[in-house]
Amino acid sequence: MAAVEQLGEAEKLKAEGNRQHQEGNYKKALGAYHKVFCFINGLVPPPANQDLVSLSSNQIPPEKVNEVRRLKETTRLNMAACYLKLGEHQKCVDACNQALELGQNPKAYFRRAQAYLELRNFSAASSDLDRADALGDAASATSATAPLRKALRQAQRGGDGAEKKR
Secondary structure (H helix, E strand, C coil), rough: CCCHHHHHHHHHHHHHHHHHHHHCCCCHHHHHHHHHHHHHHCCCCCCHHHHHHCCCCCEECHHHHHHHHHHHHHHHHHHHHHHHCCCCCCHHHHHHHHCCCCCHHHHHHHHHHHHHHHHCCHHHHHHHHHHHHHCCHHHHHHHHHHHHHHHHHHHHHHHCCCHHHH
């Protein structure tokens, strides 16, 4: 299967995962999201000197490179949302870390902050909320993070003062 066909199949699986997520079937959504990577993990960017080399079947066409990166990033973010819903907070952190390896994203920081709050890693949650605010546009970032900041303050006051170690 050529890279473009693999990318098409991956997009279909992501759409299926999104549908399952909207219906509240988080485990099925995760299954679809994991399959996305079965199709795109073996794809490689084109060589720098593409004029001299024809594309092999697993090479991403130059015009699709950003599309593949974005697909990886959004799929990881969607997986993080599922993990939050399922209460699998460390897996959420891991998925956000993988998304952040692909680029700075306020949503990744926000979801990771939610997971850190549940894991009682308050300093990491606060730091991620700061990053989410810094990267997002001011109005939407502040309105999104304000309730989580309030929950963080309450957890810090109500806790025993010691953070849970990872």
